[in-house]
Each structure stands twice: as structure tokens, then as C-alpha cells.
Amino acid sequence: TQLLEQSPQFLSIQEGENLTVYCNSSSVFSSLQWYRQEPGEGPVLLVTVVTGGEVKKLKRLTFQFGDARKDSSLHITAAQPGDTGLYLCAGPWGGSNYKLTFGKGTLLTVNP
Amino acid sequence: DTAVSQTPKYLVTQMGNDKSIKCEQNLGHDTMYWYKQDSKKFLKIMFSYNNKELIINETVPNRFSPKSPDKAHLNLHINSLELGDSAVYFCASSSLQGGEQFFGPGTRLTVL
Numbered sequence: 001t002q003l004l005e006q007s008p009q010f011l012s013i014q015e016g017e018n019l020t021v022y023c024n025s026s027s028v029f030s031s032l033q034w035y036r037q038e039p040g041e042g043p044v045l046l047v048t049v050v051t052g053g054e055v056k057k058l059k060r061l062t063f064q065f066g067d068a069r070k071d072s073s074l075h076i077t078a079a080q081p082g083d084t085g086l087y088l089c090a091g092p093w094g095g096s097n098y099k100l101t102f103g104k105g106t107l108l109t110v111n112p
Numbered sequence: 113d114t115a116v117s118q119t120p121k122y123l124v125t126q127m128g129n130d131k132s133i134k135c136e137q138n139l140g141h142d143t144m145y146w147y148k149q150d151s152k153k154f155l156k157i158m159f160s161y162n163n164k165e166l167i168i169n170e171t172v173p174n175r176f177s178p179k180s181p182d183k184a185h186l187n188l189h190i191n192s193l194e195l196g197d198s199a200v201y202f203c204a205s206s207s208l209q210g211g212e213q214f215f216g217p218g219t220r221l222t223v224l
Contacts (some may be wrong), residue, residue, distance in 0.1 A: 032130055033212070042116070042202050042215025043155070086153055098143060098206075100213065102155040 003027060004089055004103035012109040013037055016078055021106040023089035024071040032072045033100070037086040046074075056061060079110045115139050116216040118203050124222045125193055135203030141149045143167075144186040145204040146178060155202070160197065161186055187212045193223045 005024045015092055023032065030048045035043035047056050049065035049072060056063045060083075061071040076083055086107050090100040116137045127132055135142060145168075146158040160168035161180040175191045186203060203216040 026159040037153075040217070041205070042218055043213075044215070048212070088155065096163065098145075098160050099157060101157075104152065104154050107153070 002104065003093060003101045006087075006103035007060055007109050008016060008091060008106060009104065010090070010109075012111065013079055015080055015110055015112050016047040017110075018075070018077050019073045019079060019108070020073055022071065022073050023103055025091075026070065027093070028069050029068070032069075032089055034072070034089045036091060037088060038084075039103070043088055045085075067085045076108075078103060079108075081112050083108050084108060085108055089111050114205055114219070116202075116203075116204045116205055116214050118216040118219050120219060121217065121222075122220050122222075125224065126224055127193055127195060129193050130189070130191045131165075131221070132187055133184045133187070133201055133203075135185055135216055136203040137180060137216075139205055139207070141205035141207045141214070142183060144180065145206075146186065146188050147202040147204060149188060149200045149218070151199070159186075159188075177216060190221075193221075195223050197221060198223045216218075 004084050011016040026072045028088045033048045034046045047063045052067045054065045062079045065071045086105045088102050088105045090102045117196050143162045145160045147155050149155045158172045161179045164180045177189045180186045200218045200220050202218045204213040206213045
């Protein structure tokens with residue numbers, strides 16, 4: 001059973017378009033992290049959301065943590081080819097803050 | 113300077129062989145991890161060490177044996193390699209419980 005469900009699995013858009021990807025769970029998380037992974041590289045942390053209802057902005061990326069801390073979304077405004085990558089959400093689980101469970105990711109392709 | 117480094121980057125070997133992957137971090141972190149990312153990009157934790165002590169051991173076959181000679185190094189030895197072991201293996205480290213994890217560039221293991 002996947003604790004964190006991400007959607008869509010694949011997304012291909014044109015440069016300049018806006019998009020939103022989702023990370024959903026039936027479980028409450030104390031925090032959620034978003035990572036971006038580029039081909040041939042390891043994931044890199046973009047943001048951590050901790051408080052229910054929290055909104056964090058990172059340039060053209062807006063992250064939101066659901067009020068009930070069961071879901072999160074990532075909105076990208078005016079996507080650029082450099083945004084291409086695998087977007088992963090992750091959260092601590094199993095009673096250990098060391099143990100992260102990852103969603104299966106959204107593979108985003110932004111075409112010039 | 114590379115924060116988390118892994119060697120080798122690519123590893124191609126025959127079924128039944130034994131191989132090792134090495135990981136080093138120069139971030140001064142106390143906790144290190146091994147993850148496996150399968151062909152569908154699903155990232156799953158395998159092991160975690162904190163101050164050279166094993167703290168997480170997910171249901172990984174005992175053919176996989178991690179070894180941490182010191183806080184900065186976490187190696188992964190795999191015995192009797194099987195076709196299903198083919199994947200990308202990532203090492204990561206973190207300084208805080210539930211905090212950002214810094215990933216290495218990955219080792220792509222192909223078992224023929």
C-alpha cells in the first residue's frame with residue numbers, strides 16, 4: 001500500500017503554461033517534503049511544509065500543505081524547460097523521523 | 113566539494129557475483145541512508161545508520177549488508193546478485209530527525 005499517492009504520474013506541457021501536481025494520503029503527516037530529481041542525479045530538497053494550511057513560495061513554485069496535513073500540492077507558474085524533472089513528495093512515517101516514505105513521483109516535461 | 117559521493121556511478125555484473133558500493137559524505141551529518149530506486153522511479157529506503165549504529169532495516173534480503181566504518185562512510189555490500197537487484201541505489205545523509213536529506217548521484221546497478 002502506497003502511503004503517499006502522487007498525481008498525475010506524467011505531465012508534458014509547453015513552456016509558459018501553469019501546472020499543479022498533487023500528493024495525497026489517508027494518513028496525517030507531521031510534515032511533508034518536496035524533492036526534485038533530474039535525470040542521472042539524486043533528489044534535491046525544494047521545500048518542507050510543517051503547518052496545516054501552510055503556503056510556501058520558491059520563485060515560481062508554490063507549495064501548499066493541506067489543513068488536515070494529509071495532502072500537499074505544488075503549483076508552478078509559467079513553467080520553463082529547466083523545471084523538467086521528477087517531483088517527489090516524502091514524509092516521515094513509522095514512528096521515526098529518520099524514516100521517509102516517498103510517493104512515486106510526477107515526471108514533468110516542459111517543452112520549449 | 114561534493115557533499116555526498118558514491119562509487120561507482122555504474123556497475124554491470126553477472127548474476128551470482130558479489131559487489132560493493134561505497135558512499136562518503138563531507139557534511140558532518142550523523143545519519144546516513146541507502147535507498148533503492150526501481151525502474152518505475154519508486155524510491156524506497158533500505159537502511160539507515162546513526163552514528164555508525166543501524167537504526168532502520170527495512171525488509172531487505174540479508175544478501176544486502178551495510179557497513180559504516182565511521183560517521184562519514186556507509187558502504188553497501190551485496191552477495192549473490194540477482195536480476196531483480198538491478199536498480200539505482202542512492203546514498204543520503206541528514207543532520208536532523210526529519211530534516212533535509214542530501215542524496216548522492218546514485219549508482220546504477222545492472223545485473224545480467
